[in-house]
Amino acid sequence: MKLLEMLGYYNYWVFAILLAIGLYAVIRKTNLIKKLIGLSIFQSAVFLMYITMDKVEGGTAPIIQAGVENPIFSNPLPQVLILTAIVVGVSTLSLGLAMVVRIKECYGTIEENEILDAD
Amino acid sequence: MIDLALDIMSWILLTVGGACVLIGGIGGLRLPNFYTRIHAASLTDTMATLLIFVGIILQSGFTLASLKLFAIMLFLLLTGPTATYALANAALLSGLKPGPGRSGLKPDAGTAKDKTKENAPE
Amino acid sequence: MIYIFALFLLTLLVITAVAIVRTEDLFVSVILTSIFSLLMAINFFILDAADVALTEAAVGAGVTTVIFLCALALTGDQEKPQKEGQNRGQKVALVVVGFLALLIIYSTFDNPRLGDPDAPVHQHVAPWYLEKTPEYMDFPNVVTAILSSFRGYDTLGEVFVVFAACIGVLFILGVSPPRKSLQVSVRKSGLRHHLIPQVVGRLLIPFIVLFGLYTQFHGEYGPGGGFQAGALIATGVILYALLEGEAEALRAVPRRVLLGMVVGGALLYGSVGVVCMLMGGSFLDYSVLAADPVWGQQLGILIIEAGVGMAVCGALLSIFHAFAARERLT
Numbered sequence: 001m002k003l004l005e006m007l008g009y010y011n012y013w014v015f016a017i018l019l020a021i022g023l024y025a026v027i028r029k030t031n032l033i034k035k036l037i038g039l040s041i042f043q044s045a046v047f048l049m050y051i052t053m054d055k056v057e058g059g060t061a062p063i064i065q066a067g068v069e070n071p072i073f074s075n076p077l078p079q080v081l082i083l084t085a086i087v088v089g090v091s092t093l094s095l096g097l098a099m100v101v102r103i104k105e106c107y108g109t110i111e112e113n114e115i116l117d118a119d
Numbered sequence: 120m121i122d123l124a125l126d127i128m129s130w131i132l133l134t135v136g137g138a139c140v141l142i143g144g145i146g147g148l149r150l151p152n153f154y155t156r157i158h159a160a161s162l163t164d165t166m167a168t169l170l171i172f173v174g175i176i177l178q179s180g181f182t183l184a185s186l187k188l189f190a191i192m193l194f195l196l197l198t199g200p201t202a203t204y205a206l207a208n209a210a211l212l213s214g215l216k217p218g219p220g221r222s223g224l225k226p227d228a229g230t231a232k233d234k235t236k237e238n239a240p241e
Numbered sequence: 242m243i244y245i246f247a248l249f250l251l252t253l254l255v256i257t258a259v260a261i262v263r264t265e266d267l268f269v270s271v272i273l274t275s276i277f278s279l280l281m282a283i284n285f286f287i288l289d290a291a292d293v294a295l296t297e298a299a300v301g302a303g304v305t306t307v308i309f310l311c312a313l314a315l316t317g318d319q320e321k322p323q324k325e326g327q328n329r330g331q332k333v334a335l336v337v338v339g340f341l342a343l344l345i346i347y348s349t350f351d352n353p354r355l356g357d358p359d360a361p362v363h364q365h366v367a368p369w370y371l372e373k374t375p376e377y378m379d380f381p382n383v384v385t386a387i388l389s390s391f392r393g394y395d396t397l398g399e400v401f402v403v404f405a406a407c408i409g410v411l412f413i414l415g416v417s418p419p420r421k422s423l424q425v426s427v428r429k430s431g432l433r434h435h436l437i438p439q440v441v442g443r444l445l446i447p448f449i450v451l452f453g454l455y456t457q458f459h460g461e462y463g464p465g466g467g468f469q470a471g472a473l474i475a476t477g478v479i480l481y482a483l484l485e486g487e488a489e490a491l492r493a494v495p496r497r498v499l500l501g502m503v504v505g506g507a508l509l510y511g512s513v514g515v516v517c518m519l520m521g522g523s524f525l526d527y528s529v530l531a532a533d534p535v536w537g538q539q540l541g542i543l544i545i546e547a548g549v550g551m552a553v554c555g556a557l558l559s560i561f562h563a564f565a566a567r568e569r570l571t
Contacts, residue, residue, distance in 0.1 A: 057356030
């Protein structure tokens with residue numbers, strides 16, 4: 001059925017739209033903290049795509065229970081990659097925010113056009 | 120027989136809990152100012168938590184999972200109203216006066232800076 | 242049936258993202274980002290990724306929001322509105338971004354449909370991992386097995402990235418501000434009129450730390466592991482710092498202890514690898530750590546998960562204290 005197939009792609013469409021929204025915030029907004037928030041939306045969209053790829057129909061979380069015969073599991077490999085990526089994401093975000101705080105102290109503003117004018 | 124009774128009980132509890140969430144949500148959108156909207160949010164915090172969790176505990180019987188669910192329910196019942204109190208406290212300290220009608224406008228710039236200074240850990 | 246709920250959640254994600262970008266008040270943006278992370282965590286859980294959902298909820302909706310709010314308290318609250326002459330740039334940006342979205346949507350039509358068990362991604366390495374975990378390691382959680390043992394190098398690199406970020410933030414914010422700040426904070430910091438949150442906080446913080454430790458040691462039997470546990474324990478201490486004031490939290494867990502935890506965690510992970518080499522295996526091959534290879538794997542995984550938990554907890558707390566101790570220039 002065509003409609004059900006289309007709905008199966010909805011995750012990927014939301015991934016594309018979130019990517020676009022995050023990228024728009026990074027390109028267009030002049031406030032540095034808004035750019036960082038847009039970057040974190042971009043990151044979360046990529047995580048969504050990876051985890052979408054790992055679902056198997058009728059599967060469960062990949063935890064082996066004793067006594068259950070021949071179960072179907074979802075793919076554990078993208079989950080491992082995304083687990084690493086989330087923690088790395090928060091590390092780089094905190095580093096970026098530290099730089100924004102220092103920029104504010106040195107230039108007095110965190111709007112990009114005013115910083116470029118002051119240079 | 121007892122299974123059927125448990126099923127019906129948990130159906131009723133879950134449905135009424137869901138209705139509480141819906142009423143809380145509508146209240147959060149339609150009520151005029153900030154302090155009345157907090158009342159609507161606290162309905163979701165307490166009443167809906169109790170009903171939905173007891174409904175799920177009845178479904179899962181007498182296993183370890185019900186003990187964990189009970190612990191989560193206790194945690195939510197403790198922290199939900201505390202968060203509501205902290206919100207209302209912060210609003211009062213930053214100059215938003217409780218009163219009738221639409222007083223949901225932002226306080227002016229002077230008091231907004233006070234809010235960030237007081238609540239930021241220094 | 243649950244897919245209708247998932248569709249609804251995805252739509253809510255898009256609406257929240259649009260609201261985040263469009264609002265001008267940065268405080269509102271940060272709180273909406275926290276809600277966005279929570280919706281993403283629920284979505285991950287629906288897609289059967291329990292570990293990832295736990296990490297996203299603990300790290301994304303918890304720690305990221307606190308760090309953003311600390312940074313906001315040190316910079317400004319409001320974003321300046323765009324000037325009038327830049328509207329042409331807005332149309333160009335919208336067109337470029339819209340074109341990119343359409344291109345990606347068009348390219349995803351070639352993807353296998355959601356949940357197809359014959360998709361190429363499920364064919365090569367993943368069934369091998371699922372088969373070999375009971376044989377090599379004999380514990381239930383396959384994600385922890387892959388993370389700590391089959392792909393241990395990646396996790397080692399990640400611990401080093403967290404360590405580097407902590408050192409970087411301490412360097413950048415270790416320089417004192419250029420002008421002498423006008424306000425000297427002599428009063429006790431923390432919430433005003435704080436009796437009710439303090440009482441509830443004192444009740445709950447031991448249980449939060451206990452749950453963090455439970456998650457750490459049960460990482461092999463259910464969703465959990467070092468990263469989630471480190472984030473949870475850091476959240477408990479941050480709650481204490483928010484309620485009682487930052488000086489009290491520094492008395493409870495001093496800076497030396499935090500630095501020791503970060504360095505100790507990274508060193509522990511690396512030294513387990515070196516010890517494995519010294520005992521005759523390759524780097525990070527835990528089977529040589531004990532007489533029985535299965536027990537050796539379990540011992541190795543236990544030790545490195547402890548290392549990861551210590552490193553993540555220490556790094557997040559150091560970053561929080563670096564932001565919170567900064568005096569605000571008025």
